[in-house]
Amino acid sequence: MGSEINGRDFSISKNHQPSMPSDSKLLTLPTILTLGRVAAIPLLVATFYMDGWRGTAATTSIFAAAAVTDWLDGYIARKMKLKSTFGAFLDPVADKLMVAATLVLLCTRPLEVAVLGQAPWLLIIPSITIIGREITMSALREWAASQGSKLQEAVAVNNLGKWKTATQMTALTILLATRDCSRGGPAILVGSGVVLLYIAAGLAIWSFVVYMRKIWKVLLR
Numbered sequence: 001m002g003s004e005i006n007g008r009d010f011s012i013s014k015n016h017q018p019s020m021p022s023d024s025k026l027l028t029l030p031t032i033l034t035l036g037r038v039a040a041i042p043l044l045v046a047t048f049y050m051d052g053w054r055g056t057a058a059t060t061s062i063f064a065a066a067a068v069t070d071w072l073d074g075y076i077a078r079k080m081k082l083k084s085t086f087g088a089f090l091d092p093v094a095d096k097l098m099v100a101a102t103l104v105l106l107c108t109r110p111l112e113v114a115v116l117g118q119a120p121w122l123l124i125i126p127s128i129t130i131i132g133r134e135i136t137m138s139a140l141r142e143w144a145a146s147q148g149s150k151l152q153e154a155v156a157v158n159n160l161g162k163w164k165t166a167t168q169m170t171a172l173t174i175l176l177a178t179r180d181c182s183r184g185g186p187a188i189l190v191g192s193g194v195v196l197l198y199i200a201a202g203l204a205i206w207s208f209v210v211y212m213r214k215i216w217k218v219l220l221r
Contacts, residue, residue, distance in 0.1 A: 029080070030073035031087040037066045037094040041101050048105045053180075060177040066098050067169045095165070096134050102172050103127040109179060111190060122194060123175075126201035130168060133204040140211065150221075154214035164203035171196035 040062050047058035073091065077083045107127055110120035137155070144151035174193030 028077070028082040028084050028087060030077040030082055031084060031090060033069045033073040033076070034087060034090050034094045037069055037098055038090075040066055041097055044098070044101060045105065048176075056177065056180055060173060063098070063102060063176055064173050067173065070095055070165075070169070092138075096138070099168060099172065100131050100134070102176065103131060106172070106175055106179065111194070123197065126197045129201040130204050133208050137208065137211065140215070144215070150218045151215060154218050155211050158207070158210065160203060160207040160210060164200055164207055167196055167203060168200035171200055 044059060044062045044066075047055050047062060049055070050058065070091075073087070077087065103123070104127070107120075107123050111122050141152075141155050144155045171193050174189060174196065178189045178193060
């Protein structure tokens with residue numbers, strides 16, 4: 001029998017179930033923004049091979065918008081309490097796809113550096129490092145999820161990983177914006193993008209070592 005307060009019947013009927021929490025929703029605003037990043041990848045590829053400043057501007061704008069929504073969807077999810085299991089799964093996947101696609105695209109157009117001449121390997125080294133680290137971390141997190149909460153805590157995203165993400169996003173934005181400048185233009189901008197990408201690769205390795213040390217400590221307990 002339902003209770004009655006101030007003359008109102010608060011009994012719960014089988015036909016009137018309480019609204020579902022946000023975790024059960026498949027599509028929330030943050031998730032839609034994340035899906036938008038995935039959908040933007042073909043546009044990124046198409047505009048990358050457009051000639052002239054319009055193609056460069058379009059590619060850079062698409063990537064910069066994706067980088068902003070990467071922060072924005074997490075902010076909205078926290079502030080509006082719209083976190084979902086599907087969104088938590090999709091967000092890192094969208095980031096990795098966008099970054100990997102951009103790195104591969106940049107590697108198809110070797111930079112020309114005044115000191116080194118044409119250096120096709122210049123972007124390949126950090127690109128392989130970053131992509132390899134992301135693939136390995138994804139496998140580690142999937143394995144940790146099947147082993148228990150202690151290992152999951154060991155591979156949770158830390159500040160070092162966040163700095164790596166911010167650095168690589170900045171580096172890729174600069175390299176996309178100046179990809180035609182390597183053949184004559186503000187070389188200092190191209191150089192700063194390359195340096196930042198190598199810093200991002202270094203942070204990727206460093207953060208991976210930190211994660212492995214945490215995992216090793218948990219396994220030795």
